[in-house]
Amino acid sequence: MKILDIAFKDIQRALRSTFGVVMMFIVPIMIPGIIYAAFGGALNGSADSGGFNLAVTRVVVVNLDRATDQSAGAILADFLQSKDLKTLLDTSTATDEAQARDRVNTKQADVAVIIPSDFSQAAFTNNGESNIVLYHDPTLTIGPLIVKQVLAQFADGFSGARITLNVAEQQLGALDATMAQNIARQYAQWAQAQGAQQQGGQHPLLAIQAPPSKATNQGTASMMASMTAGMLVFFAFYTAAVMAQSILKEEEDGTLPRLFTTPTARATILGGKFVAIFLMVGVQVLVVMIISSLLFKITWGAPLMVALSIVGLVICAAGFGLFLLSFIKTTRQAGPIIGGVLTVTSMLGGLY
Amino acid sequence: MNNGFAIEAQNLKKSFGELQAVQGVSFRAEKGEILSLLGPNGAGKSTTISMLSGLLRPDDGDACIEGHSIRTDAREARAALGVVPQDIAIYPDLSARENLVFWGKMYGLRGTELKKRVDEVLEIIGLTDRQKGASGKFSGGMKRRLNIGIALLHKPQVVIMDEPTVGIDPQSRRNILDNVKELNAQGMTVLYTTHYMEEAQELSDHIAVMDHGQLIAYGTHDELIKLVGEQDRITVTTNVEPDGVIEAWRKIEGVHHANASRTDGTVALLADDSNLVLPHLFEEAARLHVRITSVDVQEPNLEAVFLHLTGRALRDE
Numbered sequence: 001m002k003i004l005d006i007a008f009k010d011i012q013r014a015l016r017s018t019f020g021v022v023m024m025f026i027v028p029i030m031i032p033g034i035i036y037a038a039f040g041g042a043l044n045g046s047a048d049s050g051g052f053n054l055a056v057t058r059v060v061v062v063n064l065d066r067a068t069d070q071s072a073g074a075i076l077a078d079f080l081q082s083k084d085l086k087t088l089l090d091t092s093t094a095t096d097e098a099q100a101r102d103r104v105n106t107k108q109a110d111v112a113v114i115i116p117s118d119f120s121q122a123a124f125t126n127n128g129e130s131n132i133v134l135y136h137d138p139t140l141t142i143g144p145l146i147v148k149q150v151l152a153q154f155a156d157g158f159s160g161a162r163i164t165l166n167v168a169e170q171q172l173g174a175l176d177a178t179m180a181q182n183i184a185r186q187y188a189q190w191a192q193a194q195g196a197q198q199q200g201g202q203h204p205l206l207a208i209q210a211p212p213s214k215a216t217n218q219g220t221a222s223m224m225a226s227m228t229a230g231m232l233v234f235f236a237f238y239t240a241a242v243m244a245q246s247i248l249k250e251e252e253d254g255t256l257p258r259l260f261t262t263p264t265a266r267a268t269i270l271g272g273k274f275v276a277i278f279l280m281v282g283v284q285v286l287v288v289m290i291i292s293s294l295l296f297k298i299t300w301g302a303p304l305m306v307a308l309s310i311v312g313l314v315i316c317a318a319g320f321g322l323f324l325l326s327f328i329k330t331t332r333q334a335g336p337i338i339g340g341v342l343t344v345t346s347m348l349g350g351l352y
Numbered sequence: 353m354n355n356g357f358a359i360e361a362q363n364l365k366k367s368f369g370e371l372q373a374v375q376g377v378s379f380r381a382e383k384g385e386i387l388s389l390l391g392p393n394g395a396g397k398s399t400t401i402s403m404l405s406g407l408l409r410p411d412d413g414d415a416c417i418e419g420h421s422i423r424t425d426a427r428e429a430r431a432a433l434g435v436v437p438q439d440i441a442i443y444p445d446l447s448a449r450e451n452l453v454f455w456g457k458m459y460g461l462r463g464t465e466l467k468k469r470v471d472e473v474l475e476i477i478g479l480t481d482r483q484k485g486a487s488g489k490f491s492g493g494m495k496r497r498l499n500i501g502i503a504l505l506h507k508p509q510v511v512i513m514d515e516p517t518v519g520i521d522p523q524s525r526r527n528i529l530d531n532v533k534e535l536n537a538q539g540m541t542v543l544y545t546t547h548y549m550e551e552a553q554e555l556s557d558h559i560a561v562m563d564h565g566q567l568i569a570y571g572t573h574d575e576l577i578k579l580v581g582e583q584d585r586i587t588v589t590t591n592v593e594p595d596g597v598i599e600a601w602r603k604i605e606g607v608h609h610a611n612a613s614r615t616d617g618t619v620a621l622l623a624d625d626s627n628l629v630l631p632h633l634f635e636e637a638a639r640l641h642v643r644i645t646s647v648d649v650q651e652p653n654l655e656a657v658f659l660h661l662t663g664r665a666l667r668d669e
């Protein structure tokens with residue numbers, strides 16, 4: 001009974017220390033919380049879950065291509081407005097080049113894509129040449145780069161088509177205009193489809209499937225669980241060592257010698273100290289686990305195994321705390337020694 | 353050992369390395385009396401009571417508290433004992449009541465008995481109104497009273513008080529001395545250590561004088577006074593170093609002892625009758641061209657006893 005009285009008194013004193021409570025319950029949550037806030041998106045990889053949210057680039061496209069049938073300009077304009085690119089580009093159209101440039105100048109759009117009048121002719125014949133004009137706000141970097149990348153991919157498709165036409169002419173002789181356009185169009189469509197797939201991060205010959213949203217969250221939770229568990233172990237040992245410090249404090253305050261003058265066995269006093277550390281660390285671990293589960297959606301695992309792990313951790317921490325304190329003579333020595341030993345052992349244990 | 357005594361110490365010895373802190377101390381305290389251990393700092397008083405209260409194990413010898421040996425029956429001996437340490441030993445972040453409740457439990461009190469005793473002790477030490485305040489914010493006197501109250505919770509037969517009045521204001525000191533008398537009046541045996549002879553003189557039934565780890569005198573106040581032959585104590589201050597005149601004063605008839613203090617340069621003399629001796633003191637001083645600047649005459653007291661026994665004043669340490 002006296003063991004519990006001593007333990008209760010130590011816990012009562014520990015909980016009256018603001019610094020102690022902060023170090024026991026707030027900091028172990030706060031550190032993973034800060035890491036989560038800083039890198040949670042990177043872990044998630046999803047803008048929806050708070051990750052990096054790349055701004056959508058506002059594009060205005062003006063199609064000046066004169067071709068009416070099989071227009072490469074129209075294909076490009078449609079491609080830029082396709083739903084596959086909605087997460088990257090917000091594309092609108094303009095009737096003429098001046099209007100498109102004006103929208104960029106007045107910051108209604110980030111990038112203007114001006115498709116030249118001879119674009120189809122250049123695309124579908126093997127000796128044509130034409131340039132798409134990219135007009136953008138010079139202060140922007142990422143948005144124009146994305147558009148440039150998309151256009152380059154599209155242009156590569158038509159370059160491939162032209163190479164195909166050359167090869168076809170070499171193999172089959174001179175092609176009539178309709179046949180040449182059909183070959184070029186089919187190749188361009190294939191290249192466009194391929195580009196669209198690659199834009200989504202997927203090669204057409206590889207069946208790569210993105211994990212569903214829930215699985216991504218579980219990955220994040222797992223990462224957070226690892227971090228929180230690391231902090232939990234560190235702070236469990238820290239709390240145990242600080243709680244064990246009460247022996248030194250009581251010796252210096254004269255209350256430990258006074259306890260020895262009461263009809264209380266020394267083993268009971270030491271036992272009380274151990275129980276206090278055990279209970280305090282146990283409560284700390286439970287509180288941190290519950291709060292981290294609520295905040296970071298961490299699933300800690302099967303209750304029985306978790307309970308056994310907690311008991312094991314708490315016993316180790318309490319024993320370590322008392323063992324460490326047995327080498328320390330004064331509370332002035334305790335701070336640096338506890339900090340040093342815990343930091344080194346944590347580094348060796350892979351916490352940092 | 354004779355179990356009729358509340359405290360009986362026999363040949364207690366304790367050394368710390370080369371230092372022999374207590375060298376075979378024996379004394380007895382009868383039930384219901386106040387026994388003072390008087391001696392200068394470093395005399396071995398605290399070491400002696402540390403052995404009695406179970407903090408230190410004697411190298412040799414034994415002691416009984418209410419018949420329980422501190423060696424073979426230590427737990428019962430401690431249960432019969434209430435200890436008031438010299439330094440305040442309370443939990444500053446707990447309230448007065450919380451402190452008393454905790455220490456009461458350490459003495460085995462529980463439930464309604466504990467609550468009743470806590471209330472009673474709060475009343476005794478005058479902290480009923482402040483029982484819920486953090487004791488760390490108490491004044492020095494209030495902390496001292498709480499320090500004493502803790503030792504009274506289990507109504508011990510014997511209370512050991514180790515210099516409980518050191519470093520406190522006169523009002524709190526008076527309060528503590530009155531408390532000691534009151535406890536004694538209720539039948540408690542009190543072992544009181546002090547280096548203030550006035551306190552020992554006022555409180556004690558018996559006084560044990562210690563010096564350099566040894567008990568050099570034991571008895572009632574009157575018995576100890578007789579050791580110095582009821583001589584008067586004359587303290588003389590001179591305008592120059594008194595070494596020369598001291599030799600002359602020692603030769604005066606009726607002067608038994610003359611010694612210069614190391615701290616303030618005064619000369620302490622023991623004489624049969626100060627009225628007869630004083631004129632001769634002035635004559636000798638005048639002859640040697642020494643000017644006496646002050647004279648103080650005291651009837652025989654414990655200070656004189658200590659001076660007589662050791663050749664030093666109690667507070668010269």
